[in-house]
Amino acid sequence: MQEKTTRTDEETCVLKHFYNEDLYNDLDENEIDNTTLRYTLLQCRRQLLMWIKILVETEYAYTRVELRDDFDKLKVETNNLKIATILLNAKFQELLDNCKCLIDQTTEILADRNNYYSEWESNRNILTPRPDWDKCFHMVPNWKTLSIDKTSEQLVDIIINEIVHGNTTQNNNEYFSMMTRDKNELHEKNMFFKQLCMNPGIEEKFIKNRYMRRRITGLLIKDIWSNKLFNENHSENKANIKLTDYVFDYLTEKFCSKEIAIEIGYNIKDACNRYRNSYEINLFWQILTGQMEENVYHYEMKEFARILQYLIKL
Structure with missing residues (x-):
């Protein structure tokens, strides 16, 4: 408040000397005080700088002003983008949850598959009925000799060869x-x-x-x-x-x-x-x-x- 009062007094003093025609009268020219002139010039410069500053600030502020129609359009577009972003985030979250669910189910299926495979391997070795190969003794010549130290798969090959070609090794x-x-x-x-x-x-x-x-x-x-x-x-x-x-x-x-x-x-x-x-x-x-x-x-x-x-x- 005090600063504002001081500025007002200075402006009053400047106006007093600036617009007083008696100060510029030739008759009273010698009576003009140099100090007063200097002070008046200084104040004028201050006023000039102040108005220049106000002008610059006004121009700068005006360049940043948007039209109301453009502002409304941008606001509507911004709101639409916000809504679309929210929907996309919701869909992304839903897909993420589904993906996690599928990963969990796939993991469970793989675990079940491995368990079933292990169980199948165990049952195949334990529960698979073994054929009675002695029944082939009367059908395949030299069966005892042919079946020595042979696996089941090799014995099957011998029988297939007997069915298709016969025992070609019987008489070479x-x-x-x-x-x-x-x-x-x-x-x-x-x-x-x-x-x-x-x-x-x-x-x-x-x-x-x-x-x-x-x-x-x-x-x-x-x-x-x-x-x-x-x-x-x-x-x-x-x-x-x-x-x-x-x-x-x-x-x-x-x-x-x-x-x-x-x-x-x-x-x-x-x-x-x-x-x-x-x-x-x-x-x-x-x-x-x-x-x-x-x-x-x-x-x-x-x-x-x-x-x-x-x-x-x-």
């Missing part, structure tokens, strides 16, 4: 030794084996081993049955021909050579022994060796034809 000789005619009852009564045997006085011969596969053996046996039935049906007296009497004649006629017929006969004998786990081959061999009646084959073929006709009519 390049040649067969010819059978001799002796007092063997089978050789004497069976025409097929009798024709394959040689006389004891003749020099021994060797028969080439063709290593007949299952498919070739099956096709040859099928062709033997087909031709036998065809010949029986087209013969004049319709007489039944024994398989043991027919096979060698069929081979001789088919290959146009008795020597080749003997060679194929030995290979048929070897193949039937190797592939006896095949029902068709084993049935043919049992009938050929007299272990089973030929009527069994004809009965099965009739039953098969009857079932096939029934299925066709459906």
